[in-house]
Amino acid sequence: MEYEYPIIVNELTKKFGKQNEIVAVNSLSFKVNKGEIFGFIGPNGAGKTTTMKMLIGLLEPTGGEGHVAGFDIVKEIINIRQITGVLPEPAGYYDDLTARQNLRFYASFYDIPDKEDKIEKLLELLGLSDAIDQKLGGFSTGMRKRFGLAQALINDPEIIFLDEPTSGIDPKGAQMMRDLIKKLSRENDVTIFLSSHSMSEVEEICNRIAVIEKGKLLAVGTVEELQDMVREKEGVQYILEISDILLQDAADKLNEIDGVHETCISDDVLYVHTNTHMRTEIAKSIKLMGGTVSRFEEDRMDLQKVFLKLIGS
């Protein structure tokens, strides 16, 4: 089926409770572009997993609508499952079966031409070739996660949903997973919907990010766009190291400039908080005072900080 956006969510809502008193997802709307890695972040209980469960047909929405690969998430869920792969969290497998037997079982739901070859290649890709005939009960957390990704890829999906794909894995294993996710998106043009608590992970691999809290969408965009959103709201912070003049004098002078919100001195460093970008004005003012600037940088907001600002912590 031809589709413009792999995932479209429009006013999607999920309520729980006898009288629908618990709103888990509240009128969520967004679109995911073809081939992108779309990050979905939010604090615990924000509604990330509930949203993902609705998109893969494990939960029925209370309101709104959603389409995955052009298929309705309520009426055409089998069509969606045919062309998507999912690594849910938590995920369980058949521990008394080997990795090969588990994958053979999942593969039997699809028309895959050469199943055995496909299973071996997938496990090799995930670095599990040596454990192909080992029972899953003996797998470590990292191996189980990698196996989970293998079962999600068994049908060569066009869209992949990943819920906390690297949680509980050691740094080396996590990096391997991230590299693989990037490779899938880059080389196979697969669209990936990734829910994660790891901000560094989302920042590293996602093209765009949606931030939700209490079931509501707070922002969607690239990391830079999210940073700009926060700056617009919260202002910009500069870090300066100055010689030849007293820091306090510099701080007093800068406080007189329109747009400078606040200054602060700590460990011979001057922090200047402004409403907008004011690099030139600050530099001019220091120069006029006879000061020499040895360090002048904008406090870089990583995704962690952006996220905390957006959710108001």
Added chain:
Amino acid sequence: MTNKNAVLIIAKKEFSDKLHEPSFLVMMSIFMVTLFVYTLGSSSFSNVARVIGVFFPILAIALGYDGIIKEKNSKSLNVLLTHPLFRDNIITGKFFGISITLGLVVFISLIIIAASDFLISGKIVQFEALSRLMIFGIFTYLYLLTFAVFALFTSTRCKTEIGSLAWGVVIWINMCFVLGPTIIMLSSIITGQSMFEMTDKFFSTGALLFNISPIHHFAEVTVGNLDLSYGTFGIQRDVHGFLDTKYSVSYLIGHYWQNVIILLALPVILLVASYISFLRENI
């Protein structure tokens, strides 16, 4: 991939899992030993039917009690449902897997016992005797299937495997031990007569109330008895169930049609209840 195939895949896996579980071997062994004791010993067939009717339901419950809850608690259901199949495919597949396993236990045991009996006693194999034995097998199967499907139902409702098994045991005790004496007591209260008086009124009231008991229907069709549970009096009727060769099968079908329909309907009703329960649940 059609849904029919998805059901077959689940059924095949369930059947394979059951074959590898110790409970299958235990069930098969107990079933065969019981029938062997009857075949070789002097025990009456009524006693064998009683042992099957009263004690074997717990073995059937052991086949079904973890059907869904095990998948739920191990979180394998989370993964399974991300592949192209509906929830009802899972229940149907589990049902078929359990049914085939139970069928294997009942019919393989009967075939082996029948073959051994003919070999040991040197009897001439008669089609009539064999067909009656198979009919007995079918009713035993349906009766035990009721308990297996009930266990499947509790596995959709309970939070733990122990909880599901406990519900199965509670129902088994009530159906096979408590219900019989309770019906006798109720009949006595309703008619104002003692069970020892054995009046038609007391008897017909008891027979009416016994309709809610699965073991009653099993007892009727297999040995022509009102009840097989312990603690009650088993009233032997004139017709001794489907094994009574004095009557033709067609006559017996006409005679026991209500019992037969109930034995056929009970697993279906419980399967529908399992569907509804499982489909309504949020995973």
